[in-house]
Amino acid sequence: MKTSIIHKILVPIDYSEASTNALRLAIAMCQRHKAQLRLLHIINSSRYSVNSIAFGADSWVSIPLEEAVDADVRQLRQWAEEKLHDQSIQYSVECRAGATTDCLVEAAEEFGTDLIVMHAQTTSGFLQYVLGSTTYHVIKQAPCPVLTVPEHAQINAFHEILFPVRPVPGAITKYNLARTIAQRNRAHLTVLGLFNQESSEIIKRLGTVVLSLNKLLAKDAIDAQVLLSQSDSAVKTVLEQAEERQADLIIITADNATSEHRLFRGPFFKQLINRAPVPVLSIKPRLPVTKANAQDKPLPILPTFRQFLPALPG
Structure with a gap:
């Protein structure tokens, strides 16, 4: 059997059931190909640039984007430990703020990704011909192959x-x-x-x-x-x-x-x-x-x- 050409797998995580299913498949692939796994959570930066949180009765405190990213990294790390603590694979986590496609493509390039595994919603009818989904643009721009997993698919x-x-x-x-x-x-x-x-x-x-x-x-x-x-x-x-x-x-x-x-x-x-x-x-x-x-x-x-x-x- 020839050496695998899949060494690094990147999975975008949004904590949904669909992304969890994609992660489950990616974990199995990492084990078979002896590959490293990178989990990526993407933050909508506008959410923190204009929003604030209530503090006391009448005052508001803004959340700096850097602090929001740090908080999300901690959340993702804790979530990953729960999902991966009993899996014999190397993994790391990362959070980025910005547009989903841009962040995912940039992360794939910097990580040296061989394969992106991501969930994709299925559609039908005329919309499939005219709408450009995030998945579609990621595939067009990614520096590596993309494995899309239907949101309800559970395949290992x-x-x-x-x-x-x-x-x-x-x-x-x-x-x-x-x-x-x-x-x-x-x-x-x-x-x-x-x-x-x-x-x-x-x-x-x-x-x-x-x-x-x-x-x-x-x-x-x-x-x-x-x-x-x-x-x-x-x-x-x-x-x-x-x-x-x-x-x-x-x-x-x-x-x-x-x-x-x-x-x-x-x-x-x-x-x-x-x-x-x-x-x-x-x-x-x-x-x-x-x-x-x-x-x-x-x-x-x-x-x-x-x-x-x-x-x-x-």
Whole structure:
């Protein structure tokens, strides 16, 4: 088994049941990957810049922000000791004041975070296409992958991992992290290739990605299978396959690409996170997704893969 690439995990804490569930999963991951844990509580600084507390009958005493942060650090440390006193992991706590996304991203950079584990509320309907949640902006700006845990999900380990593959630049980037998670959990991994018949170039590009993954899976001796699915809705297909296979983790490429093709309309990762009932690991591609990248000439498909695909023109 190769050395884990997860050494430091950051978890934002707001004392809710949802963040406690995210912490429970992060603790289990720290134990499996022998990683350090950092708990972060973010304070709304405006709460202390204008508010005061009653003192006596007629007087008021303002609370300096520094004192508020110190008080919150003490509260977080006491809370962490109650949750982690019997866990064999290294951990530390931190409080920051400011905007949630900015504080979380800055803390991740300074801590050298390999993975952020945070809770995410699930939504549905038209709002999933137009609203930018804190989770969405954290994923876009974070220097590392982000594992989002639905607010009511209570998961400590992964047994079935769904690995959707789309023909977008950087789609194979997420494999290294998927491999280490699968190995540490001794999980089964299902690669799900998504395509439609609107473009033979898309199918060819997908074929190249899946062939590369097949070689890596065989080399690393991962318990895995490869499936291909023709669909007009990537999100719907992924959710259906996750339910059918009882997946407890979905690993996706977090790109902002949209497409004229119906299969990939809208930010794929945002829709999926909003609707998935299980944790979703979002990994940004190393290369920026641009129009030029999306139109690169695809590499030829090896003959051994053609048996899985519909007949291609030419």
